[in-house]
Amino acid sequence: MNNKFILIFLVLFFIVQGCGTKQAEKKTPTKQPISKPISKVEDMKAEVLQESPKIPEEGLTYNPVGKRDPFKSLIIAEREKVAKARNEVPPLQKIDASDLKFTGVIWDKERYVAMVETPDGKGFVVKEGMIVGLNKGIVKKITQRILTIEEKIRSYVGDFRTRKITLELHKGEEGQ
Secondary structure, eight states: OHHHHHHHHHHHHHHHHHHHOOOOOOOOOOOOOOSSOOOSHHHHHHHHHHSOOOOOOSSOOOOOTTSOOTTSOHHHHHHHHHHHHHHHSOGGGSSOGGGOEEEEEEEOSSOEEEEEEOTTSOEEEEOTTOEETTTTEEEEEEOSSEEEEEEEEEOTTSOEEEEEEEEEOOGGGTTO
């Protein structure tokens, strides 16, 4: 008797539960009738402009203009920056100043001008005050036989020291 009572109770419980809930009615979207056929692009633009403008959501927005890409590696970006800077320097700053060959001197009434040659055989005219070499050495003095370049080099400790490079014009190369 006890089992029959429990069974009847469960059956009635499920029946009441099933009858008590309503299923959500499916709403079908109603189609709006087209008042007139659109045949030109201007008409389409006019309809788009008639729609309500979108109101921007409140909150923060990110403007990436002028900022670096957060997903790009900083190391690769620095290497690209250094490579780009190397391509933009003059040819005399792409090689070491001690690799230059002092080939001749031109003089006028005011000053001496030196002619130097790079290891690949290209010739350049150098004046006092010009920047030459990888370490941005400055041409300090040009005489009839000597070209002096001073570079500031950082030592392993971090100090800057001055390195003087003296290029000499050989007697055999003068043409005497």
